[in-house]
Amino acid sequence: MTYGTTDMTDNKAPAVEVRNLAKHYGDFVALKNVNVSIAAGEYFVLLGPSGGGKTTLLRTLGGFHKPTRGEILLHGRNVGHLPPDKRPTTMVFQAYALFPHMTVTQNVGYGLKVAGLSKARIAEKVDYALEQVGLTQFTHRKPHELSGGQQQRVQLARAIVLDRDILLLDEPLAALDAQLRKDMCLELKHLQEKVGITFIHVTHNQEEAMTVADRIALIANGDLVEYGRARDIYRAPQKSFTASFVGENNMLKGKVAQSNGASIVVDVAGAMLQVDKRDLDVSDGQEVTLSIRSECVSLDRANGSAAASDGLSMIGTYDESVYLGLTTSHLAHLPDGTEMVSRVIAGSDDTPPEAGAPVRLSWKPSDIRLHVE
Amino acid sequence: MNDYDNIWLHRLKWAYLLLVVLTLMTPVIYVMYVSFNANGFGANEYVFTLEWYGLIFSDELLIGALGWTVILALVVTVVAVPMALLSAKYYKAADNKLFPIFLLLSPLFVPPDILGSALLVFFKNLNLVFIWLGDQIGTSLFDSWFRLSFLTATIGLIIYTIPYSFVVILITMGRYRTEQTEAARACGANGWRAFWDIEFPQIRAGVFSACAFTVILVFNEYTRTSLLKGGFDTFTTVLISQMLNTGMSPQSYAMSAMVSFVAIAVIGSIILFTMLRAESLGRIARAKAEPVMS
Amino acid sequence: MADLSSHAVSGGHPVDADKAPWRAKLVPWVFRAPLIFMVMFFAIPMAMTVVFSVFERTMFWMEPGFTLFSYENFFFSARLTNFLSSMKYSLISVVICFVLGFPIAVFVRKSIPQVAQHRVVLLFILPFMVSEIIRVFALRPVLQRNGLVNSTLMELGLIDEPITALLYSHTGVVIGEVLSFLPFIVFSGFLAMEAVPKYIFEVCDDLGVGPWRRFKDVILPLAAPGIFAGSVFIFVNGLGVALLPNILGGAGAVNAGLIATQAITALDFPLAMAVSAIMMATLLSLLWIGHKLFDLTKILTPLS
Structure with a gap:
């Protein structure tokens, strides 16, 4: 042809x-x-x-x-x-x-x-x-x-x-x-x-x-x-714009606390988060953005002992849930005011946490991405 | 009209509108009425006759003037309407729209006697300049270029009619979507082909209306024509100078009525045609499937 | 697919780079030609009136020079008085036209279905299409002593004596101007009302705004540019159409147009040019003031 x-x-x-x-x-x-x-x-x-x-x-x-x-x-x-x-x-x-x-x-x-x-x-x-x-x-x-x-x-x-x-x-x-x-x-x-x-x-x-x-x-x-x-x-969006435009991503702004090694530590609203460096050029103290897709964030009630610092979770405050048919979005906010969304397949009959309750937002290491711009 | 509006008030407004149109037409209608009276204006008795019209057609001066009028109207239309079309295309694409629109619409605002006088003196001077130029080179070739003539009258009337054609064409172009020209270009048509195959058929009504307008305007025009013409007369200039010199004779009633009949027939048929067309298009559109996009 | 795509249609064929480059250069000038024509035979002649107006008058023509004699001739004679009084009557005509005509434009926009609006406005083209001069002349038998108006009124028993002030007077000129120019206020009002969205009327009804407040606070400000343009048109033509005072006017009814044509007949060309220059100055300053006040380019939005 x-x-x-x-x-x-x-x-x-x-x-x-x-x-x-x-x-x-x-x-x-x-x-x-x-x-x-x-x-x-x-x-x-x-x-x-x-x-x-x-x-x-x-x-x-x-x-x-x-x-x-x-x-x-x-x-x-x-x-x-x-x-x-x-x-x-x-x-x-x-x-x-x-x-x-x-x-x-x-x-x-x-x-x-x-x-x-x-x-x-x-x-x-x-x-x-x-x-x-x-x-x-x-x-x-x-x-x-x-x-x-x-x-x-x-x-x-x-x-x-x-x-x-x-x-x-x-x-x-x-x-x-x-x-x-x-x-x-x-x-x-x-x-x-x-x-x-x-x-x-x-x-x-x-x-x-x-x-x-x-x-x-x-x-x-x-x-x-x-x-x-x-x-x-x-x-795997490279740029933070892509992450914010495609899909529903949680965008976290933070400062690099430790930039050595393949995995670096970023300070987001007081929580120390680990993220793959992806060969990007970062230095200590630099402002960076992290993205996590909402369906990759899981939300649980925080059980008393707050601030578990495994580097892959944060503590936030629960706001409300929005039922969207196939999925349900749970909205929470971080201590610095940043909105977080956790999206799950709807259908579980679990009662969501009441508004204002502390919740733990966590994810797998491969789900969080670093963007430097 | 609103569901809660008073129907009688609405009808009253309509009546007022039609009354105004009728009042505007009254003098013309009255002239038409008088023109068929064998005893002329002011007579006690009304006797229907076509005698006065017969007189027009046996008047050689008038028939000659009629010939000039037709030629003038045709030449002005053939030149002015394409010019208006080009200007409208230019205006649509122009970045700076103020200059072309000002230039093309301001003749509307210049009263006939002022435009006529200004052009008359301009042409007379231009003619002298051309004669002088010719003398310098030793040729008499330029001597009659801008002597008052058919040409100068044509130029004056083009300037007078262009604004009308321009506006009419521009309004019809407003409904045209330029995506269609782009689609034609994407189909391999060059600029001219895209215009001729796609755009022109859709603005044709506007162009034809502009032609009709121009013909009527030229036919009716007195001041500019009489100032700028050379040694020829148009129907209107003969009629008006007769009326100015000797007052209104029964024959001049007939002539006025005839000019009015022609104008009303032309415009009336355009209105009727567009109404019928819009009506039938509307009916077809209603009959067919409702388009999702319109 | 294969058999159908055996050869590509157009597109992708090489074009001769040097194929008539002069034609490509010529095309934009074809589109500019009308504008060049308008500059040469309209803008320049109108501007030249200023130059010719200061030329010296000769027996049958004029010769280059510099004299303000024509202006003196205009400003220090009965011409000025006549010009000013024609301004007054022209202004009266504008007001009458507006009062009679603008409500029609509002009515058409407000109460007539969109599709029918243009056709209703077309009705006003009908009288306009009959030669203006014939219409003006035709007013004579209508307004005359024994004309249509007087005989109708007498037959109805409303008057005993014919009204003679209807013709060969300022009243006659104003009637002529109103009947000649009324369609223009309907047209310009109609275009101006494009700036007033139809929902405005619903909003006003909803807020309980009465017709007068609605007109004063909403319609007038929005439609101002178009109304102004229409008014300038009528005003300037009232000053400039010589045949109106010539045919309908009496003593003292002389406007700028008539002064200019009379000057031409008297072979006083510099005076005619001075009058034209004064008219152009009047027109341009009116348009300039209007532009400063209302931004006249807004009128053109429906056209672009």
Whole structure:
């Protein structure tokens, strides 16, 4: 299977390579200095809060923004100067991007018509693409007669019918309701596996990101914070931002009390906590952040003799519990006021401690992570 | 209207609105009424006739003027509407919007006689400058460029009509989502193709309305045209100078009524057309499945 | 999939880097062309009125020089009195237009369904589309001694003698101005009311704010830029449309537009230019004051 790579491009080169990319709007810096490489055939997700620059990055790849500085190589070819229609990319937008005066068939066939294909060939390809996205009905309807999910399917078909190498998706599911979004996530993933081209998908929804992504990049404040496999981003975040954005992490601020050895000691609100140094460069007295995912924290009533200093637990004060269906979150706070959350599978009928009772929060050595920034 | 509002008060407000429209139209309607009277204005007896209209069409001066009017209206429309379209596109993309909007809308605020006089003196001087320039190089090629003529009248009327077209087109463009242009670009269409295939069909109504407006404005305009035209007359300039010199004759009633009929027919049909279209679109939309996003 | 992707569609094809770079450079200028045209044939001529106004008058034309004779001619003669009184009557027309027209804009925005609003406003385009001058001329038979208004009133027995003050008087000019410019206050009021969200009316009802307080404390401040723009339009046109006093006015009804056209007819071009320059100065200072007071760029929000 050849995925539309042309003679000019290098098949061994990554699908996307971004070097020192910056985008400024006057004084506003939308992208600072982004470097990233995306392999061909990968499902890559740009995840981050709104206004963080992920959409700017995607649109710059697509040719809708001119970079202020830096290079964009698609399959080894520098495309920084090319308009969208001259790039090997195509795009799926959040909403409103279907041509309202054309039927579904005409929408999907538009790119082929522009490329000058014969009518028969267009019809054949359009049918195939619509079949791929599971939309064989309604082909003679206009966009406003379709549901939101159907509209996004049409957009997908319109994009994949072009056989471009790279598909950019700008918050494609953001306008859909929660249940539909879940279904469409899986469909997107399967579609990408079927057509095999590179998908680059922007979202602010981490569940969506985890569902579809081979790899995730976190983008905030115009910076590419961190990128890696979805599992690693969740389980072993390198940066404290990642930990605070992905999953539900307890973030503890503290000072390094002892920095020698593979495991160091950090003073958090008077408790001495042990944490793996992970070859990070730390010195005594340095301010650091620790993260522990809420489902890894267990909460027990503290039995009289407080302050057990095993380095893997703290004493806090119980606040309340929040029942969330599948899980229950127990909220407590530390002596310095930091909120802690312990999340457990709901169902145990244990009565929670009363508010104000002392509780012990503990975890396994592998669950706590050190972040230095 | 609110559920608790007084229905009669609501109807009263509607009645007032329609009364105002009617009052605004009264002079025109009255002129139309008089124009069909064989005995003219102020007569005790009303006898229906088309005699006065017949007189217009047998008047060669008027028919000639009518010809000039049509040509002028067409030329101004063909130039001004694309200019307004380009300006609207420019305005949408511009970072500094104040300068273009000021330049494009301020002709609305300059009264006709002031704009006409300023342009008249400007063109006369420009003409002298061009003649002088020609003399310096030894050519008479530039001599008639800015002599008062069809060209100067066209320029004056373009300046007069551009604000209207600009606003009408801008308002229709407001409903257009730029994502669609981007989607077309992502489908491989170049800038022009994306505009022509995707954006234009959606703003077409605005562009056509702008054309109709421009034609009517040019047809109606007296002050600017009469100041800037050279040796030709338009229908309105003939009519008004007749009325200014000899007062209103039965024939001038017929001419006024005719101009009004044409304008009302054009605008009326546009209103009717947009209403019917909106109505039918609404009906289709209601009949079909409710879209999740709109 | 394989057979369908045998060749990529567009995208990814190499482009000739040197393919007509002049065309790429030309395109932005095509979009600027209308603005350049407006600068050349509108902004510059309007600015040049100041220059031409100080030229020396000759028998049939004018010649470069510097004299304030035209301004003297304007400010130290009956022209100034006429100009000032036309300002007064123009202001009266603005107030009447506002009182008659603005409630319509509020009513349309408040009580008519969104989809129908534009169509109702379109009704006011209808009279506006009939030549202004024909409408003004048509007022003569309506307002005349034996015209429509007088004969109707006499037939109804409301008056015994025809009212003669309706035409060839300042009243006539004001009536003409109101009938000519009323649609504009409806349009600008309609645009201005875009700044007043519909829920405001519900909030006011909820708080028990009466219609007058609602108008004074909420609608007026929010809609001020649009109302001001509409008022300036009417005011300046009342000063500048020569045909209104010419056709409907009597003795002493002379506005700036009429002074300018009379000067042109009398071949006193510098005077015409001085009047134009004074009008431009009036217009620009009004707009400037309005901008300082209300930030007129707000009117354009619905357009951008």
